[in-house]
Amino acid sequence: INDFRDETEGLLDGEVDGQTWVSLWIAYDHLESHAQELDRDTRTRLETQTNTLSNTFNSALLISGILFLGIGFGVYRSEHERYHAELNRKASDTRYRNVVEDQTELICRYDSNLRLTFVNKAYAQVYGLTPQEMLGQSILERIPTTERETALAHVRSLTALNPVASNEHRSIMPDGSLCWIQWTDRAVQDEAGNIIEYQGVGRDITERKQEQQQLEFQSLALEHLLSGFDIVGDDGLFIYANQAYLDMWGYD
Numbered sequence: 001i002n003d004f005r006d007e008t009e010g011l012l013d014g015e016v017d018g019q020t021w022v023s024l025w026i027a028y029d030h031l032e033s034h035a036q037e038l039d040r041d042t043r044t045r046l047e048t049q050t051n052t053l054s055n056t057f058n059s060a061l062l063i064s065g066i067l068f069l070g071i072g073f074g075v076y077r078s079e080h081e082r083y084h085a086e087l088n089r090k091a092s093d094t095r096y097r098n099v100v101e102d103q104t105e106l107i108c109r110y111d112s113n114l115r116l117t118f119v120n121k122a123y124a125q126v127y128g129l130t131p132q133e134m135l136g137q138s139i140l141e142r143i144p145t146t147e148r149e150t151a152l153a154h155v156r157s158l159t160a161l162n163p164v165a166s167n168e169h170r171s172i173m174p175d176g177s178l179c180w181i182q183w184t185d186r187a188v189q190d191e192a193g194n195i196i197e198y199q200g201v202g203r204d205i206t207e208r209k210q211e212q213q214q215l216e217f218q219s220l221a222l223e224h225l226l227s228g229f230d231i232v233g234d235d236g237l238f239i240y241a242n243q244a245y246l247d248m249w250g251y252d
Contacts, residue, residue: 104122105122105201105202105203106119106120106122106123106126106181106200106201106202106203106204107119107120107122107123107199107200107201107202108120108123108139108199108200108202109188109197109198109199109200110139110197110198110200111197111198112195112197112198113138114138114139114140114152114155115136115137115138116134116135116136116137116138116139117135117197118131118135119131119134119135123202126171126173126204127142127173127174128174139151139200140152142171142172143169143170143171143172144169144170144172144178144234146234147169147170150167150169151167151169154167154183154185155185155198158185158186158187158195158198159187159195160187160189160193160194160195163186163187163189164184164185164186164187165184165185166182166183166184166185167182167183167185168180168181168182168183168205168209169181169183179204179206180204180205180206180208180209181202181203181204181205181206182202182203182205183200183201183202184200184201184202185198185199185200185201186198186199186200217231217239217240227244228242228244228245228247228248228249229241229242229244229245230242230245
């Protein structure tokens with residue numbers, strides 16, 4: 001017993017500060033097992049010290065429990081906020097897609113390789129396909145070969161400092177005819193300012209172009225009123241010929 005008292009004297013004098021929870025518990029358990037072997041005074045002293053150890057251990061458990069609950073609540077709150085942020089993002093995406101699908105303009109998105117990643121219904125209907133059928137196709141496929149370089153240069157001109165620009169070019173329709181479409185393209189950037197994809201919004205301006213072309217023909221015809229004058233399209237067919245030209249070649 002005296003050896004045990006000598007071993008625990010420092011601890012009995014109240015030196016519990018700095019002890020780990022495990023060492024406190026071992027000391028507490030050790031004291032309990034030998035308490036009945038000691039005299040009454042020592043037992044009283046031990047009971048007091050044991051209560052101190054027990055209270056310290058319980059306090060440590062309480063503090064750790066509070067910390068655990070606090071951390072757990074913080075994790076729950078973080079996950080809860082992340083969950084609702086994801087729900088809001090999906091709802092926003094759904095609203096955006098609904099708005100896009102209802103537009104009569106041709107709307108598409110394409111990657112740096114000019115492959116379509118999204119098209120709305122209006123875009124797909126113009127080319128006689130479904131949106132799913134168009135994904136992965138190059139935007140250059142439906143541009144006449146003579147105009148592809150110009151269209152490509154237009155896209156490559158979009159930068160982080162100049163992300164939006166407009167361009168007009170013809171598109172090949174399912175029946176082989178050509179129509180004019182005016183495109184407003186935007187370079188879409190990530191948070192670091194890197195271009196990750198492009199978005200295009202187009203509208204059919206064929207009627208306006210035809211009216212403009214007709215005015216140009218009339219102007220040229222007036223300039224060449226007395227001389228033979230004709231205009232030939234890319235397909236080699238006559239678009240216009242004035243009367244002097246018809247007379248020159250014996251056409252009625």
